Amino acid sequence: VNERPTALLGQRAEAGPVLGGWRPSTVPPAFASQDITHLLQYARHQVHVVREESTGQLGLAMGGELVGAGESDVSLVGTLPPIYPEWLGDREFCEAHGLRFPYVTGAMANGIATPELVVAVAEAGMLGFFGAGGLSYAGVERGLAEIQTRLAGRTGLAWGANLIHSPNEAALEARVAELFIEKGVRIVEASAFMKLTPAVVHYALSGLTTDPSGAIVRKNKVMAKVSRPEVARLFMQPAPDALVSALVAAGKLTAREAELARHVPVAEDITVEADSGGHTDNRPLPALFSEIVMLRDQLAQQHRHDFRVRVGAAGGLGTPQSIAGAFAMGAAYVLTGSVNQSCVESGLSPQARAMLAKAGVADVMMAPASDMFEMGVNLQVLKRGSMFGPRAKKLYEWYSRYPSVTAVVHEHGAELEKFFGKSVDDVWSETRQYWADRDAGVLELATRDPKYQMGLMFRWYLGKSSRWAIDGDADRVLDYQIWCGPSMGAFNSWVAGSYLQQCENRNVVQVALNLLEGATQISRAQQARKCGIPVPATAFGYIPRPLSL
Template sequence: MGGWRPKAAPAAFAPDDIAHILQYVRHPVHVVREEATGQLGLAMGGELVSAGAAEVSLVGTLPPMYPEWLGDRQFSEAHGIRFPYVAGAMANGIATPALVVTMAEAGMLGFFGAAGLSYANVERGLAEIEARLAGRTGLAWGANLIHSPNEVSLESRVAELFIARDVRIVEASAFMKLTPAVVHYALSGLTTDPAGAIIRKNHVMAKVSRPEIARMFMEPAPAALVSALEASGKLTAREAELSRHVPVAEDVTVEADSGGHTDNRPLPALFSEIVLLRDKLKQQHGRNYRVRVGAAGGLSTPQSLAGAFAMGAAYVLTGSINQACVESALSPRARGMLAKAKATDVMMAPAADMFEMGVKLQVLKHGSMFGPRARKLYEWYAGSPNLGAVVNEHGAELEKILGKRVDEVWAETHQYWGERDPAVLELATRDPKYQMALVFRWYLGKSSRWAIDGDPDRVLDYQIWCGPSMGAFNSWVAGSYLEHCEHRNVDQVALNLLEGAAQITRAQQARACGVPVPARAFHYSPRRLFL
């Protein structure tokens, strides 16, 4: 292939010199061989000469490795972002408008945590984001639509709000089936360009942890659902017709072992399974079929991001680590608890939104008794016919968990649902077991709010969603400026993860070429980065 001759710095063959060159990911790097010894090394700059005209021969050249290029560039182009990086929605407004705006300004995508909020608070959150980004074009952002089997009308109203407010991308999470709300949002505004290609106005990014759920989003919406939406006037005949030719979601996020709702699946196995499914569906639907697959769950270090991109992830999505950032709605006390977490400081506990179904989510157990107490409540619910039976047998322990008398909790619960959805109270009147569930869900719902508000009297009851990735992140940033919560800005966390992933990817490229890359080249330490 010819030779290489230095103009300034010589070729690097020593481990320290090789590691040094590998830091310069934005420059092309030459893989070279020393003629006298046959040893492989790296070189930058210099000039390429004919074979035999230099003491160092050229083996190959590694192109620049920009963090922007790690994922699928079609993903970034489709959503108007610079980096293939997403900050996922954290419910109850923990993913704040400030977090969403910060991500948008950094050329990334952030989702507002609309799940668990009242309709009015969702509306306020959207208005705040719109106001802060007013007059600025090319900044992408989205919001969360969560499957709400206990509040079907709220799910529909929120989806309609997103359509009315021109929220162009929605993260759909916790769905166990397709609902009219998510299909309505996905298909609203479908049209074609002059060449006949289908153009989407609204984009769904579906977060899934099971292949059967992924399939629902990767295929066109069921005809019966589409027909019902058309009959109700929510879709036009043209939108209904075009829906037969597009998947419900063109972006599917494979969610592995994560904080909050999770099936605790390992990312390599789950990602491979869903990519294979996507490829089979592409064969069925033809060359115009397009679904990008991203990765989430357990992503909190440069190594984990590099691994996800190496598997073929179109983009990466982070969650737990963003809760400890200053833009998060969590209280400083709760963020501090996350910053001390180890990978083993997590457990599964009942979820407030799907309590009766036995659905669980992953939470922080270090410094909080929420997990064991929530499990106890579900144990009583599953084994008792009504609230009175629990009070008779476990009254003192129940009120210790609740922190109030049971009748006081029911009074608060009654007032809450009377304002939010009176139909819930009607059902509770007819079904004593459902009334018990509402009382127990009071604790599960309040525990998240106590963590957000930083209630000093309920620290042991803080419900903080957290996966093992939080502990890995804390280990990585130990001793760096990101160790302390007050320095954890969501954009700086993202930029450091991407920069580190690019460096590790470059190191692996060199190693694959036979260069003796030292182990330290695969380690990246956080630092302040600027766009």
């Protein structure tokens, strides 16, 4: 019988039946607020929900024994099972990637998610992505080589790298995808995509095969970070036939891989990116996550392939409360970004990390993105202590209004060179040298199109501003571009007064373990509250402390 129980919305909650009497062994039951809070800290142990028959008050207890009804003035109402940080998310996600914890650190571009950070996260049984976006091809090669050297001979440790959508450098995007295939990078975080490109589809489908039972086996896995349902849809379905056929014609995929491609989604893991640092649409996580989960379920009914798409959460996650909330919504995993930039393993300079450690939740703003400047795409950056945001917005305003950099110089030359910190001619000389080494075709277009040349020069400032923050250039502190979301401010408030307040104590694994441990404690408190226990508000707080694996 598939009938569902009728929901009695008007019926008041009442005390349920008891399982019998309960008799304590050594620890008495907890009915006082401070005692309930104390027992809730033992999330890894069974905790009993008990009722004092003389008063009807509900409380918690540990240990003890079940006795017959009437043999004790305390009755057993139920038992709460243990909760572990490892169990907060989807265990299938952890099994698929060989992880202990459903916790991912995002690929902060320009190498800010360093090989050191990725290795530390992998050693802790989590998944970290190397920040390959924004690096040169040689820089990506060096980063991969360092990670693989440090993890050589050690099995069971998962890690990945970032494949960022690069509409202005499609050839580089394709080369990096091919490098990942060649070097055996088994999972990538695909970010900033607005459409599927040959590069990401090539990586996702390369190596598709079947096992002896006929089940499809994926060699490469894609975790797509998205902030729009229409983009999520592209990754949660099989790749378009036309795109796959073009890759076959180019010799990048085999006919067998193309055939199997019809039965797998491009990505098996979708990270819902809410109000994050860097590229973001500033969407609230509850609304966006729900929308994409519903879309996932609709597409699953349409395609019915063997691979279940898992949905994780990112953006705004910087406290145990936010982590617990994401898992409570059904997130298979959580991904953090902004908070990791202030950690000692981050590629940011000590000066930039110190600026992040002072940020509040409102100390962020949107500013033009270097990689998609001409398209008007913005990203979220730190506002406190830096003039980068207002200056970058002014550059885009000039780009939109004027046909060439010469026209800008005519009316705003002094202000422009103040932003640049050097002459316009010097900036063009550096820009020309950069593209001569990277893609000479860009320079050819710039000689024919003055507005395109202007865009390249303005992107010089946007690109350099990130490097100044990474290198710790003391002369350009006011121009530091530091990607940052509101979660950084919330994190700083949470750790205030604790050992994690100081940047030098912010180890990426300690941050992760404390976020997960705090989320576990909060989940336990909520579990008890749903059983009718009068849980004090203080039980939903967690103070960071040194933790060990």
